[in-house]
Amino acid sequence: MMYCYNCSHPLDETGVCPACGKDVRLYKKALFISNKYYNDGLEKALTRNLSGAVESLRQSVKFNKANIDARNLLGLVYFEMGEVVLALGEWVISKNLQPERNLSGRYLNVMRSNPGKLENMNQAVKKFNQGLVYCENGSLDLAVIQLKKVLSINPKFVKAHQLLALLYLNAQSWGKAKSQLMKCMKVDNGSVLTQRYMHEADKMMLPEERRQVANEKKKAAGNAVEEKHGNETIIKPVHRFKATSGFNISGLIVGLVLGIAFAVFLILPARVQQITEERKEALTAISEESDAKSAKILEYETRIAALESEKDTLTADIAALETSGDKTVNDALMSAVNLYLADATDIENISLAMEPVTEESLEDAGEDFQALYETLIAGVGKPMADRYYNAGYASYRANAYEEAIASFTKCCQYDKENADARYFLGMSHYALEDTATARRIFDEVMSEFPNSQRASQAESALAEINNAND
Amino acid sequence: MINFEEELKRFKPSAEVEDAEDSIYNQDLDDMADVVVSLLKDARQQTDYTRRFNRR
Known part of the structure; x- marks a missing residue:
């Protein structure tokens, strides 16, 4: 519909406007x-x-x-x-x-x-202008690089293709120039400039280069067919494979099946094996730890048993000591010391109090006990020894050899320098036919009192014992 | 044979987006219709002037 330029009224077939009458x-x-x-x-x-x-x-x-x-x-x-x-x-x-x-x-x-796309295209234009400046300044290599960047951003930029082709023509790279021009023709096949450059490139190209470019063209187009309509050339592919949706779905399914099969037969067994190995190692470590702990438990049980036994023994000892009517060695010494302090001349009672204190008990006693004992003996040891000697000699004369042994033993304990008591002790053992003990005592008399009368008497008695054994 | 320098002169810089505003404003939007209208107007004015001159 046409409208009048003057009044904007719709125009008819006549040469004037039906509304304002202007010549239209x-x-x-x-x-x-x-x-x-x-x-x-x-x-x-x-x-x-x-x-x-x-x-x-x-x-x-x-x-x-x-x-x-x-x-x-x-x-x-x-x-x-x-x-x-x-x-x-x-x-x-x-x-x-x-x-x-x-x-x-x-x-x-x-x-x-799409601001990004607009910006990209703007960048392509800026780079093209920069490339043009490089060309004008003679930096042709830089211009080529710049134009390639431009075409990577916007492959349909016709002017960039043409300028790049010109640069290639100038550098006598006819094949590259033609390649660019063919890309340009795909976008715009009517440009006289493109056709002129193409003609120039064709003219200068060698037959091998022409064949190479033709091969590249075929490769790019696939199975293509060229149709000429007057001045225009239309390139159509012959067998164009169109992926239908059915094909896509079936392809997806096949891919999925292959992927699952790959996973099941290749990846899964290896993974299962790996997991099994890890489990085995973990199990081994746990077993070893369990064995170690079992051994430790056994050791602890053994120790517990030993400790319980020791405890029982000690408990029994304590019980025995607690229930026993005899005075302990400590009590005996304390009692003797008290009597000595009360009356140092009460030899008889002190001796009786000191009865439990034997030479064996002295070996197990502590230092304080021994020190107190020595102190007491230093005070009343000799009188006690004399008392026991008299009692022992009386028993010996009365042939009460066992009582004599007890008295002479006590005498020797309190007076180690009493050779007579030692001799008669040996004689008492000899009288009871305990020749081994008698021999030992006679040897002691001979070694400790070598120059005494009792030593020679002990020697005689010893000879008598040896003769009796022979 | 193509002369590089001569061919290069054919290439002009492309307008960038920053120059779009100026490019649009500076466009001459007169078309043939405007020219024709202007011609007709001039012709009418000329006719009117001739008539006035002839009346004298």
Whole structure:
């Protein structure tokens, strides 16, 4: 629908506006031409002749700036070629000319919602401009590096492909130049510049290089078929395998089954073995620990038994000592000391009190006991010894040899220098036919009292014993 | 044979996003319709002037 430029009233087939009467013939002609260019641009865009589409669409908006479809399509084509800002410009203008029911609104929303993508494309443009500066300054290697970066960010940036191809042509890398130009043609097959460079590269390329590039092209396209329509070449794949959803699902299932089988037959046994080994080691360690603990328990039980036995023995000893009517050795000494302190001349009672204190008990006694004993003996030892000697001699004369032995033993205990008591003790044992003890005592008399009368008498008695044994 | 320097002159820097605002504002949005309207207006003015001049 066409609208009057003056009053915006819909126009009919006549050459004047039905509302304001303005002459609209030329105006309508301009609109028709704009539409014609739009159709031409659309056709070229559909066949990937982006450069031709740009020319046609720019003419279209020149004839009618309000041709929203042409402006939107122009923006699309610019965007596809990598010219982001030109695309945004066309869409913004289109949106301003027709705010409602305008596709450009959708395009702008997409750009707004993908700020990362916009930034990437902006970076590609910046790097392209930098590469161009490098070229102008003669730093061609840097320019190549920069342009490669640009194309890695935006592989459809036509100008970058063309500039890189130019650099390769300048460096006489015909194959690389052609490769870039072919990529460029995929995006925009109508660029005269691209075709010119392509012609130059073809002209300069050797047959091997041409074959290599053709192989790369085939590899990239797979099983492709080229169709020429006039000046345009359309490349279609012959057997294009389309993955259907059924294939995807079955592929997923097969993959899952293979994965499970792999896990069950390869991974699982090894893992099971590993776990089994770990369990065995743990079990071994526990067993060893258990054995060690059992041995310790046995040792403790043995010790407990021994300690209990010792305890029983000691308990019995204590009980025996507690129930016994005899005075203990300590009590005897204390009693004797008390009597001595009370009356040092009461030899008889002191002797009686000292009865339990024997030479054997002295061996087990402590130092304090022995010291007290020595002190007492130093005071009353000689008188006690004399008393026991007299009693012993009287018993010996009366042939009461056992009583004599007891008295003479006590005498020797209190007076170790009494040779007579020692001699008669031996004689008493001899009289009771205890020749072994008698021999021992006679030997003691001879060794301790060698120059005494009793020593010679002991020697005689000993000879008599030896003769009797022979 | 392609002349590198000459070919390089064909390449102009692309506009960056930071320059978008200026690029949009500086666009000349006059189309053929505006030109035609302007031509018609000029023609009418010329006609009016001629009529006034002839009346004298």
